[in-house]
Amino acid sequence: MTDSDWWHPARHADRRPLLLARNRIQKGLRAWLDDEGFTEVDPAALVASPGNEAHLHAFETRLLDTEGRGETRYLHTSPEFAMKKLIAAGERRIAAFAHVWRNREGGPRHAAEFTMLEWYRCGADYAVLMGDVAAMARIAARAAGVAVLRHGDATCDPFAPFERLSVADAFARLAGIDLAATLAPDGAPDAAALRAQMRATGLRPGDGDTWSAMFSHVLVARIEAHLGHGRLTVLDRYPAAEAALARRCPDDARFSERFEVYACGVELANGFGELTDPVEQRARFEAEMDEKARVYGTRYPLDEALLAALPLMPPTAGIALGFDRLVMLATGAPRVDLVQWAPAG
Numbered sequence: 001m002t003d004s005d006w007w008h009p010a011r012h013a014d015r016r017p018l019l020l021a022r023n024r025i026q027k028g029l030r031a032w033l034d035d036e037g038f039t040e041v042d043p044a045a046l047v048a049s050p051g052n053e054a055h056l057h058a059f060e061t062r063l064l065d066t067e068g069r070g071e072t073r074y075l076h077t078s079p080e081f082a083m084k085k086l087i088a089a090g091e092r093r094i095a096a097f098a099h100v101w102r103n104r105e106g107g108p109r110h111a112a113e114f115t116m117l118e119w120y121r122c123g124a125d126y127a128v129l130m131g132d133v134a135a136m137a138r139i140a141a142r143a144a145g146v147a148v149l150r151h152g153d154a155t156c157d158p159f160a161p162f163e164r165l166s167v168a169d170a171f172a173r174l175a176g177i178d179l180a181a182t183l184a185p186d187g188a189p190d191a192a193a194l195r196a197q198m199r200a201t202g203l204r205p206g207d208g209d210t211w212s213a214m215f216s217h218v219l220v221a222r223i224e225a226h227l228g229h230g231r232l233t234v235l236d237r238y239p240a241a242e243a244a245l246a247r248r249c250p251d252d253a254r255f256s257e258r259f260e261v262y263a264c265g266v267e268l269a270n271g272f273g274e275l276t277d278p279v280e281q282r283a284r285f286e287a288e289m290d291e292k293a294r295v296y297g298t299r300y301p302l303d304e305a306l307l308a309a310l311p312l313m314p315p316t317a318g319i320a321l322g323f324d325r326l327v328m329l330a331t332g333a334p335r336v337d338l339v340q341w342a343p344a345g
Contacts, residue, residue, distance in 0.1 A: 006343055018339050022327045024143040026097065029117065029136055036132075038095040038119060043082035045099060049303035050074035051081070053244065054212075054291040057103040058300065059112075074300070075101040078320060079118055080245070081306045084274070087120055087316055088309035095119035097323065108335040109266060113344035115323040126257045126273035126317040130234045133261045133269045133321060134162050137232060140330040149329040151264035154229055156329070158263070162232035168255070170235060175222040176201045179239065182211065183254040187240035189215075212291070215242060228262035235260045244284040246272035261321075263329055271319035278310040 005011055033040065050058035056077045062070035076082075079098040086094055100116045117136075121128060137158035141149060149156040171179040182194040189211035198205050198214060203221060205214045227233040236259040240248050243256035257273030275281050282302065289299040327339040337343040 004343075004345055006337070015338055018327070018331045018333050019341055021144045021331050022339050022341075025140045025327055025330060026323070028139040028143045030097075032135065032139055033095045033119065036093070038093045039091060041083065041086060041091070041094050041096050043076075043079040043086075043096055043098060045076050045079075045101070046073050047076045047081070047303075048073060049081065049301050049306075051077040052285040052288050052300060052302060053077075054288045054295065057105075057296075059101045059103050077102050078116060080318070080320070081303050083118060083120055083318070084306060084313060084316075085309045087122060087314075088312035092122040092314075093120065109325060109328075111324065111336050111340065111344060114336065114340070116320050117323045118318070118320040120274075120316055120318040122314050122316045124317045126259070126271060129269075129271040129317050129319040130162065130164070130236075130259065130261070132319070133234075133271075134158065134232055136321065136326065137263065137268075140326050144327075144330040146330060146332070149263045150332040151266055151329055152334070154264035156228050156263040157231055160231040162234055162261075164234045164236055165227075166237045166255075167235055167239065168237065170223050170227075171218065174226055175203075175218050177218060180254060183239060183241070185253065187248070187254045189239070189241045210291075212241065215239070224262065224267065225265045228264050228266065228268075233262045235262060243272070244288050245275055245281075247275045247277075266325055266329060267322070268325055268329075269319055269321040271317065274313065274316045274318050276310045276313045276316070278307045281310060282307055 006015065058074040058077055061073055063073040064070040078100055079096050083094060083096060096118050098116050098118060099113060101113050103112065105112065137149065141158050149158055168179045171177040177197045182190045184190065191211040194211055194214050195205050198218065203218065205217060227235060237249060237255040238258040240254060240256045243258035246256040246258040249255045249257055259271050260267050261269040285302050293299045324336040324339055328336050331339060333339050
């Protein structure tokens with residue numbers, strides 16, 4: 001019997017307590033969302049554009065008519081585009097437990113198909129979402145009957161006040177890198193400056209690495225594993241070059257209203273003060289797809305309906321949380337597939 005034989009009675013007996021905890025956590029989160037005035041929505045998964053981030057990979061299929069003529073469609077990597085259209089349509093506080101699909105991913109924290117909890121608050125500062133995630137982490141712990149979130153030997157107390165740390169401060173404290181010095185006043189990244197600092201700290205970027213690739217290298221090699229120990233960490237104010245869907249910080253155009261939440265060194269959620277300028281959004285999408293074409297030799301179409309809808313959106317804060325990961329941490333399971341009722345495969 002292998003780990004993939006989740007359907008075997010003996011294997012299911014081991015997994016079932018985790019799955020029942022998953023149901024309790026989901027029930028608790030739904031109750032909280034309802035108390036907060038959210039309307040639960042159910043976006044379709046089959047879309048014309050699966051998302052326009054350079055390093056996210058979608059599953060592609062063909063939508064055929066009755067004559068067998070087809071058009072390319074994708075399984076979405078996030079319900080974000082559909083939910084923003086609903087905000088444009090007049091919804092003001094919405095949430096979705098959505099199955100999403102991402103190709104070319106694997107490992108104990110990833111799955112080709114997983115559940116994302118995504119929600120949007122119109123008229124709210126993006127910092128409000130940080131408190132939302134903290135509240136959800138507490139709900140998950142209570143539903144699982146634990147005092148701390150756990151992953152391997154790492155623990156995180158969701159009942160403690162969370163830490164809020166800027167990306168620039170994290171780079172300085174944990175990697176010895178002055179990130180702001182690698183960004184022009186308008187946010188344009190300087191790859192040579194970041195490469196020089198990385199080499200000075202003992203990291204070995206490639207001569208042809210882009211600024212974005214080096215930023216990710218530092219984040220993975222020196223920073224992420226140290227976040228969310230003892231308490232939740234909110235990694236805030238990402239460089240604008242790493243936040244294609246977020247508006248810029250009003251006090252510094254080099255950085256954006258984007259944050260991620262970590263527990264036990266595991267990324268749980270990714271939130272934004274949403275960008276609603278269709279001209280800037282189009283330019284950012286096109287830049288992302290240019291990078292995707294350069295690195296992977298492919299690109300995805302832009303969602304023209306989303307770009308048309310953006311001017312109708314009021315100021316909005318939105319966030320996506322990896323629900324399976326939250327359950328994994330609340331139950332202490334070592335892998336996300338152990339907390340999925342029927343893992344993809």
